[in-house]
Amino acid sequence: MAKKVLMKGNEAIAEAAISAGCLHFFGYPITPQTEISEYMAKRMPKVGGLCLQAESEVAAINMLMGAAATGSRAMTSSSSPGIALKSEGISYIAGCDLPCLIVNVQRGGPGLGGIQPSQSDYYQATRGVGHGDLRLIVLAPSSVQEMASLTAEAFDLADIYRMPAMLLADGALGQMMEPVDFEAFPKRETPEKTWATNGMGGKRARNIVNSLYIDPNVLENTVLERYERYALLEENEVKYEEYMTDDADIVLVAFGITARICKSAIGELREAGLKVGLLRPITLWPFPKKILGELADKTKAFLSVEMSMGQMVDDVRLAVNGKKPVHFFGRTGGVIPSVEEVIAETKKLAETL
Amino acid sequence: MKTVFDRPQALADVPLHYCPGCTHGIVHRLVAEVIDELGLQESTVGVAPVGCSVFAYNYFDCDMIQAAHGRAPAVATGVKRTHPELNVFTYQGDGDLAAIGTAETVHAATRGENITVIFINNCIYGMTGGQMAPTTLPGQVTTTSPYGRSRKIQGSPIRVCEMLATLDGVALAARVSVDCPKNVIAAKKAIKKAFQNQIDGKGFSIVEVLSTCPTNWGLSPTDALQWLRDNMMPYYPLGTYKDTEAVKDGE
Numbered sequence: 001m002a003k004k005v006l007m008k009g010n011e012a013i014a015e016a017a018i019s020a021g022c023l024h025f026f027g028y029p030i031t032p033q034t035e036i037s038e039y040m041a042k043r044m045p046k047v048g049g050l051c052l053q054a055e056s057e058v059a060a061i062n063m064l065m066g067a068a069a070t071g072s073r074a075m076t077s078s079s080s081p082g083i084a085l086k087s088e089g090i091s092y093i094a095g096c097d098l099p100c101l102i103v104n105v106q107r108g109g110p111g112l113g114g115i116q117p118s119q120s121d122y123y124q125a126t127r128g129v130g131h132g133d134l135r136l137i138v139l140a141p142s143s144v145q146e147m148a149s150l151t152a153e154a155f156d157l158a159d160i161y162r163m164p165a166m167l168l169a170d171g172a173l174g175q176m177m178e179p180v181d182f183e184a185f186p187k188r189e190t191p192e193k194t195w196a197t198n199g200m201g202g203k204r205a206r207n208i209v210n211s212l213y214i215d216p217n218v219l220e221n222t223v224l225e226r227y228e229r230y231a232l233l234e235e236n237e238v239k240y241e242e243y244m245t246d247d248a249d250i251v252l253v254a255f256g257i258t259a260r261i262c263k264s265a266i267g268e269l270r271e272a273g274l275k276v277g278l279l280r281p282i283t284l285w286p287f288p289k290k291i292l293g294e295l296a297d298k299t300k301a302f303l304s305v306e307m308s309m310g311q312m313v314d315d316v317r318l319a320v321n322g323k324k325p326v327h328f329f330g331r332t333g334g335v336i337p338s339v340e341e342v343i344a345e346t347k348k349l350a351e352t353l
Numbered sequence: 354m355k356t357v358f359d360r361p362q363a364l365a366d367v368p369l370h371y372c373p374g375c376t377h378g379i380v381h382r383l384v385a386e387v388i389d390e391l392g393l394q395e396s397t398v399g400v401a402p403v404g405c406s407v408f409a410y411n412y413f414d415c416d417m418i419q420a421a422h423g424r425a426p427a428v429a430t431g432v433k434r435t436h437p438e439l440n441v442f443t444y445q446g447d448g449d450l451a452a453i454g455t456a457e458t459v460h461a462a463t464r465g466e467n468i469t470v471i472f473i474n475n476c477i478y479g480m481t482g483g484q485m486a487p488t489t490l491p492g493q494v495t496t497t498s499p500y501g502r503s504r505k506i507q508g509s510p511i512r513v514c515e516m517l518a519t520l521d522g523v524a525l526a527a528r529v530s531v532d533c534p535k536n537v538i539a540a541k542k543a544i545k546k547a548f549q550n551q552i553d554g555k556g557f558s559i560v561e562v563l564s565t566c567p568t569n570w571g572l573s574p575t576d577a578l579q580w581l582r583d584n585m586m587p588y589y590p591l592g593t594y595k596d597t598e599a600v601k602d603g604e
Contacts, residue, residue, distance in 0.1 A: 024431075024434065024435050026431065050434055050435075052430070052434060054427065054460070055456050055457070055459075055460035056456055058424070058427075058456075058457075059424070059427040059430075059456065059457050059460065060427075062420065062421065062424035062427035062428050062431065062457070063427045063428070063430045063431035063434070064431060065418075065420070065424075065427075065428050065431060066400070066418065066427065066428035066429060066430060066431020066432040066433075066434075066435075067431035067432070067434065067435045068431070069398075069418050069428070069431070069432065070398070070431075070432050070435050070436050070439075072435040072436075074431070074435065088421055089421060089424070092420070092421045096418075096419075197398050197416035197417065197418050197432070198398070198416065198436055198439065199395060199396045199397065199398060199416060199436070199438075199439050200394070200395045200396075200415065200416060201395050201396070202395045206365075206414055206415055206416050206417065207416050207417075208410050208411075208416070208417045208418075208419070209417070209418040209419065210410055210417075210418070210419040211419065212407060212408075212419055
């Protein structure tokens with residue numbers, strides 16, 4: 001049987017990245033993700049890797065771009081305001097079709113906000129991370145085990161689809177400790193990086209990593225080609241967890257730490273005789289639209305539960321497409337919704353059905 | 354028949370987009386000649402900036418990366434740290450290196466990143482049409498300093514080599530010019546040293562090249578060269594500001 005280790009979520013990300021062959025980490029300290037940097041600083045020299053503390057988030061993401069351009073598996077991590085700083089670099093990385101991992105251990109915002117857990121970077125991750133037509137693969141772990149397994153998966157997906165991936169966690173997941181099994185996650189075949197700028201080596205013509213296209217038709221075609229890859233992702237890589245949705249009159253929709261709170265609430269709601277289930281998106285982009293559309297045919301209402309003022313609820317509404325009412329409950333600013341609050345909101349909604 | 358003059362291997366056979374009289378072409382050629390002479394073409398990764406030399410990725414016949422404005426030293430750091438065996442250079446203008454990318458420049462330098470930086474100083478933003486640069490001289494008229502750069506309002510220009518020479522990680526900080534054949538030869542020597550330092554693992558090497566921008570200065574190519582001599586050289590004296598062994602671990 002595989003050996004389980006008790007670890008903090010942030011440390012699990014770092015160890016999983018190293019196990020996945022990421023030997024280069026570029027970071028900058030920011031709460032609540034600093035343990036990733038600290039773990040990397042300790043471990044990397046022992047495995048022949050490198051943890052480099054950059055002068056800024058901006059520099060760290062550009063170091064990552066250079067590393068990714070050579071075809072090396074590399075990553076950076078930060079928290080909300082730091083990701084905002086990285087957004088320029090993320091846009092260039094997306095425009096250059098470079099695979100790499102960016103971790104966001106979210107905290108409250110806007111501005112300096114707070115340092116308590118939040119999910120209010122959902123828009124940033126799925127809509128607004130960098131200028132231009134671009135997407136990131138966005139994976140949302142809900143346990144320390146998933147902090148590890150989705151980190152490994154993010155690297156593989158990034159390589160397969162040749163694009164940046166983001167692990168969207170939050171301060172609670174980053175700080176909590178749970179057992180992790182590092183042998184539990186599968187490894188996928190990834191293509192050879194023939195495009196990498198790692199020296200011609202007398203074997204090939206030059207490679208150019210570039211996001212500039214002066215001719216609008218050429219730029220449009222480049223974006224269209226990229227969107228074909230995005231379409232493949234939407235077709236093949238959507239991940240979610242369904243929990244007690246079969247007979248559910250109300251389906252809660254929640255990701256990350258909030259999904260766990262919802263599961264606890266569902267236990268009690270079921271005991272009270274209410275048929276409530278949960279859909280937990282694991283990929284926030286591509287978003288599990290299809291299953292939500294299917295659930296809309298058999299359930300009576302949805303309740304999106306988030307640690308924000310309501311961001312994912314937009315995607316839920318788009319997926320449900322008016323078939324059933326979609327409600328929202330959330331706490332923001334670093335406040336974690338309680339099980340009791342979710343129960344109360346769900347009961348309130350049940351009374352209207 | 355003996356070939357006396359040819360295109361360097363490391364320079365791609367494509368037309369350059371630079372304006373008549375612009376000295377980017379000379380500096381491109383010098384860098385390519387040095388890459389050839391040191392046998393580095395197959396192991397070189399260049400990083401292009403944003404600015405007039407943004408298309409440098411088309412011009413150098415080696416692996417190239419186009420970086421965001423000012424971030425070339427950070428991108429180069431990522432390349433060099435994952436592949437120390439590669440020869441990595443950045444090619445940046447004054448806006449890129451000394452304004453928006455100041456932090457990336459200073460910190461790559463102080464870390465002693467073992468890379469080569471070619472810095473084109475022509476006192477102006479060329480690509481966007483002649484705006485004030487961090488190196489624009491006091492009194493110099495640009496489209497965003499139409500009454501001349503005022504030390505009171507816009508502050509004083511940055512002397513990059515002098516500033517970087519104070520940092521332990523810097524192996525070479527030299528300012529050269531390409532205004533006349535004698536200076537072109539000296540410039541090539543400095544560029545060669547900056548690449549040789551990388552081969553020898555000495556650390557961060559920067560060569561600042563005083564260059565002309567006839568188009569945005571509103572001068573003929575020859576007048577522009579004279580303007581460089583009369584105005585830039587007094588504020589930016591040519592010379593080697595630092596040339597030393599890399600700082601050893603523990604020092």
